[in-house]
Amino acid sequence: MTTPHRVAIIGSGFGGLFSAQSLRTADVEITLIGRTTHHLFQPLLYQVATGILSPGSIAPSTREVLASQKNARVVLGDVTHIDLADRTVTHRLLDHETVTPYDSLIVAAGAGQSYFGNDHFAEYAPGMKSIDDALELRGRIFGAFELAEVTTDPDELASIMTFVVVGAGPTGVEMAGQIAELSRRTLRRDFRHIDPTSARVILLDAAPKVLPTFGDRLGVNARRELERIGVEVHLDTMVTDVDSTGIEVRDPDGTTRRINSLCKVWAAGVQASPLGRQLAEQSGVELDRAGRVRVNPDLTIPDHPEVHVLGDMIALNDYPGVAQLAIQTARHAAKAIEARVAGAPASEPFHYRDKGSMATITRFKAVASIGRVRLTGFVAWLAWLVVHLIYIIGFKHRVTTLLHWLVSFIGRGRAERAVTLQQIFARNALSQLGDRFSPSVHAALGRPPRPAETPEEIDAD
Ligand SMILES: Cc1cc2nc3c(=O)[nH]c(=O)nc-3n(C[C@H](O)[C@H](O)[C@H](O)COP(=O)(O)OP(=O)(O)OC[C@H]3O[C@@H](n4cnc5c(N)ncnc54)[C@H](O)[C@@H]3O)c2cc1C
Numbered sequence: 105m106t107t108p109h110r111v112a113i114i115g116s117g118f119g120g121l122f123s124a125q126s127l128r129t130a131d132v133e134i135t136l137i138g139r140t141t142h143h144l145f146q147p148l149l150y151q152v153a154t155g156i157l158s159p160g161s162i163a164p165s166t167r168e169v170l171a172s173q174k175n176a177r178v179v180l181g182d183v184t185h186i187d188l189a190d191r192t193v194t195h196r197l198l199d200h201e202t203v204t205p206y207d208s209l210i211v212a213a214g215a216g217q218s219y220f221g222n223d224h225f226a227e228y229a230p231g232m233k234s235i236d237d238a239l240e241l242r243g244r245i246f247g248a249f250e251l252a253e254v255t256t257d258p259d260e261l262a263s264i265m266t267f268v269v270v271g272a273g274p275t276g277v278e279m280a281g282q283i284a285e286l287s288r289r290t291l292r293r294d295f296r297h298i299d300p301t302s303a304r305v306i307l308l309d310a311a312p313k314v315l316p317t318f319g320d321r322l323g324v325n326a327r328r329e330l331e332r333i334g335v336e337v338h339l340d341t342m343v344t345d346v347d348s349t350g351i352e353v354r355d356p357d358g359t360t361r362r363i364n365s366l367c368k369v370w371a372a373g374v375q376a377s378p379l380g381r382q383l384a385e386q387s388g389v390e391l392d393r394a395g396r397v398r399v400n401p402d403l404t405i406p407d408h409p410e411v412h413v414l415g416d417m418i419a420l421n422d423y424p425g426v427a428q429l430a431i432q433t434a435r436h437a438a439k440a441i442e443a444r445v446a447g448a449p450a451s452e453p454f455h456y457r458d459k460g461s462m463a464t465i466t467r468f469k470a471v472a473s474i475g476r477v478r479l480t481g482f483v484a485w486l487a488w489l490v491v492h493l494i495y496i497i498g499f500k501h502r503v504t505t506l507l508h509w510l511v512s513f514i515g516r517g518r519a520e521r522a523v524t525l526q527q528i529f530a531r532n533a534l535s536q537l538g539d540r541f542s543p544s545v546h547a548a549l550g551r552p553p554r555p556a557e558t559p560e561e562i563d564a565d
Contacts, residue, residue, distance in 0.1 A: 108131055108132055108133040108175075109131065109132045109133070109207045109208065109441075109444075109445045110132070110133050110135070110205060110206050110207045110208070111127060111132045111133070111134045111135070111206065111207070111208045111209075111210065111441060112134075112135050112137065112193050112204050112205075112206035112208075112209050112210070113134060113135070113136040113137065113209075113210040113212065114137055114138075114183050114186075114193065114209075114210065114211050114212060114213050114379065115137075115138060115139075115211070115212035115213045115214060116136060116138030116139075116140065116142065116143045116144075116166040116178075117143065117144060117146075117212060117214050117415065117416075117430065118143075118212075118415060118427045118430035118431050118434065119210070119212025119214070119414035119415035119416075119417075119430040119431075119433060119434045120136055120138065120143075120210065120212040120414075120434075121136075121143045121166065121169065121170075121434075121497070122430070122431045122434035122435065123210050123212065123412075123414065123434035123435075123437050123438050124136050124170060124173070124176050125169075125170075125173070126434060126435050126438030126439070127175070127176075127438045127441065127442070128173055128175070128176075130175070130438070130441070130442045130445065131175075131445060132175060132208075132441065132442075132445060133175060133177075134173075134175055134176040134177065135176075135177050135179055135204050135206075136166065136170065136176060136177070136178050136179070137179045137180075137181050137183055137193065137195050137204065138166055138178065138179075138180065138181075139180075139181070139182045139183075140163075140166075140180075140234070140235075141165055141166060141167065141180055142163035142164060142165055142166060142235070143163065143164055143166050143169060143497055144162065144163050144234065144235065145162040145163070145495070145496055145497070146233070146427070147427060147492065147495075148161075148162045148492065148496075148505075149162065149232050149233075149234075149235075149237070149238045149275075150232060150238070150275060150278045150279050150282055151282070152235065152238035152239065152242065152520070153232065153237075153238040153239075153241040153242050153245065153279065153282075153369075154242065154245065154279070154282040154283065154286055154518070155242060155246065155286070155290075155518035155519070155520045155521045156282075156508055156509070156512045156518050156519070156520065157505060157508050157520060158504070158508070158519070158520050159235045159238070159239065160501075160504075161496075161501055161504045161505045161508060162496065162501070162505070163235055164497050164498050164501055166178050168498075169497055169498065179195065179202070179204070180197055181195030181196055181197045181200075181202060182195060182196050182197070183195045183213065183379060184196050184201075185382065186209070186211070186379060186382050186383065186386070187386075188383070188386040188387055188408055188411065189386070190205075191205060191206055191207070191209070191410070192204065192205050192206070193206060193209065206410075207410060208410045208411075208412070208441045208444065209410060209411045209412070210412050210414060210434075210437055210441075211377075211379055211380075211383065211397075211411065211412070211413045211414065211417060212413075212414040212415050212417065212430065212434065213377035213379045213417060214376075214377055214415060214416045214417065214430075215233075215374040215375060215376045215377060215394070215395075215396075215416040215417065215425065216231075216233055216374070216375050216377070217231030217232075217233050217370060217373065217374065217375070218372075218373035218374050218375035218394065219370065219373065220372075220373055222346075225343075225346040225370065226370070228346045228347055228348050228368055229268075229270060229346050229351070229368035229369060229370040230244070230369065230370065231369075231370045231371070232275055232279070232369065232370075232371055239523075239527040240527055240528060241369060242520075242523055242527065243523040243524070243525075243527040243528030244366075244367045244528060245267070245283060245286070245367055246521060246523050247523060247528055248264050248265070248267070248366055248367045249287075249291060249295065249298070249300055249303075251264050251366070252264045252265050252295075252298045253295050253296070253297050253298050254297075259364070261298070262364065263349060263350065263364035263365055263366055264366045264367075265298070265302065265303045265304060266303070266304040266306065266363065266364060266365040266366070266367075267280075267283050267303060267304065267305045267306070267365065267367050267368075267369070268306045268308065268351050268363055268365045268367075268368045268369070269283070269305070269306070269307045269308070269368075269369045269371055270308055270309070270343055270351075270368065270369065270370050270371060270372050271309055271370065271371035271372030271373070272307055272308070272309035272311065272313070272314045272315065272316075272337070272339070273309075273315065273316075273317070273371065273372070274315065274461070274462075274463035275371040276307055276309070276369075276371035276372070277307070277314060277315060277326055277330065277463050277465060278463055278464055278465075279369050279371055280305055280306075280307040280330060280335045281329075281330060281333065281335065281464065281465045281466045281469075282466075283303075283305050284303075284305045284330070284333045284334050284335050284466070285333065285466050285467060286518070287300045287301055287303040287305070288300075288301050288333060288334060289516050290512075290516055290517065290518050292516075304336065305334065305335045305336065306335070306336045306337075306338060306363060306365070307330060307335050307336070307337050307338070308337075308338040308339070308341045308343070308353065309338075309339055309341065309372070310340065310341065310342045310343070310372075311339065311340075312339050312340050313339065314326050314327040314330070314337060314339070315463060315471065317424065317461065318461060318463070318471060318473050319473060319478070321478055322471040322472075322473055322478055322480065325471055325480045326463065326465055326471050329465040329466065329469050330465060333465075333466055338353070340355070340356040341353045341354070341355060341356075342354045343372075344360060346368060348366075349364060349365075349366065350362050350363055350364040350365050351363050351365055351368055373394075374394060374416065374425060375394055375395050376391075376394055376395035376396040376397070376416060376417045377395070377416075377417055378395070379417075380395050380396065380397045380413070380417055381395065383397055383405055383411070383413065384397065387405045387406055387407060387408055387411075388406060389405040389406055391419075392419040394419075396416075396417055396418055396419035397413045397417055397418055397419065398418075398419045398420070399413050399418050399419070399420055401420070401453035401454060402436075402440060402450070402451045402452060402453050402454060403418065403420075403433055403436060403437055403440070403454050404440075404451070409444070409450070409451070410444070412433075412437035412440065412441070414430055414433040414434055414437060415429055415430030415433055415434070416429075416430065418433065420454070421456070423456045424458075424461070426461065427495065428456075428457075428458075428459050429456055432454075432456055432457065433454060436452075436454045439451075439452075440452070458475075459474070460472060460473050460474030460475060460477075461473050462484065462487065462488045462491065463488075464485060464488050467485075467512070467513045468481075468482050468485050468513070469481055469482070469484075469485055470484040470485040470487070470488045471484050472484040472487050472488060474487070489509070493505065493506065508520070
């Protein structure tokens with residue numbers, strides 16, 4: 105009896121999950137190590153943050169998805185070390201450290217939020233990368249309206265009712281559009297002292313365009329739609345500081361100004377998983393400025409044909425960091441591993457097939473760029489709806505998502521408005537646990553670990 109070829113996969117996102125599924129019929133033994141118990145459909149995170157969807161609708165259990173795939177085992181853990189020479193991956197779950205050996209390794213650990221060297225902004229302007237982020241933002245957004253209802257100070261009210269979204273890419277546009285729609289439509293009749301429709305929603309970006317990767321026509325269309333529903337768009341505007349009560353920006357003429365705002369959202373910049381640096385240090389592969397790995401054309405790294413890097417972690421031919429890239433790189437790596445197991449020679453170069461990009465602005469309005477076709481308005485929104493339903497994993501998640509969309513898009517309501525104090529303050533509470541978590545968990549939380557603290561200090565906080 106020969107031992108089956110062992111494949112270790114890091115990450116349960118699009119890259120990790122799709123590579124495991126693509127190896128379904130292969131004669132291999134897969135160990136998928138994920139930091140979370142779920143696969144996350146990140147493109148719909150903004151809908152969790154704004155009360156349209158529940159976390160469960162976009163985050164199916166990885167274990168359940170792979171339950172019937174007999175050659176795959178799912179392990180919850182945070183990968184802390186990759187040893188290319190020993191061919192092992194070390195991962196940790198609380199106090200349990202495990203070393204998993206591999207014959208082939210797939211590194212699909214994605215990317216986190218980048219604050220461009222200002223990690224302290226994260227405390228005041230959460231990003232949008234995880235369910236924790238989305239729930240924290242949901243707490244802050246709905247919490248702001250609650251606070252506004254009871255405040256009696258007009259200056260404080262103005263600050264509470266000002267929402268700032270940093271980053272005019274798809275996530276920023278979708279967030280700003282949804283906060284505006286929430287205030288103008290969903291919450292319109294729910295308060296007695298404040299007028300939710302008077303909330304200021306500001307979308308700002310250091311770049312001169314909205315949705316720059318979608319081309320001029322769609323960018324202009326998106327900006328016009330945002331302004332139609334009351335979003336203020338401030339372009340060429342650089343964030344210089346963020347604190348608990350506001351944000352400081354520099355305009356193109358060099359003047360700085362402050363926008364008082366309690367609720368800020370960070371949707372600008374990504375930084376690839378720190379595991380890329382480990383690969384670089386051990387193999388000499390280069391990283392780009394965002395920490396992405398400059399992989400070989402076949403997605404492997406120099407002198408290690410057994411190591412495949414996927415999705416948001418790669419820098420290759422300027423391919424965009426989108427779900428399709430992760431899915432296609434996953435399928436390519438799975439094929440290469442199957443070929444290796446079968447004893448085939450060197451693997452083929454990877455070529456990305458661009459299937460287009462889309463962003464919703466409000467209900468019934470979106471922009472889409474598919475090949476040479478540019479769509480706007482309702483047609484683009486329908487295309488967005490169909491594509492997102494197709495890629496949500498699992499039939500029951502598709503059905504629940506569709507029902508929630510009916511509630512929100514046909515009616516005025518949002519089914520997921522519950523928020524808890526723990527959700528609002530979760531990030532701060534977790535970061536106070538000092539070195540109980542590994543640095544990569546802190547990286548995922550969006551802030552550096554505080555030094556280890558005594559239990560008394562934690563209690564005192
Ligand atoms: C808010 C938002 C909206 C987006 N909208 C769109 C869109 O509309 N269309 C589109 O095509 N793309 C969109 N994207 C991009 C798309 O989601 C990503 O390109 C895609 O998820 C990348 O897949 P991946 O597998 O490389 O990484 P991810 O999906 O991020 O998966 C990484 C996985 O690795 C795990 N992980 C990380 N570090 C470790 C570790 N040390 N140990 C163990 N596990 C680890 C994570 O928990 C996660 O499971 C969006 C992204 C975001 C954040």
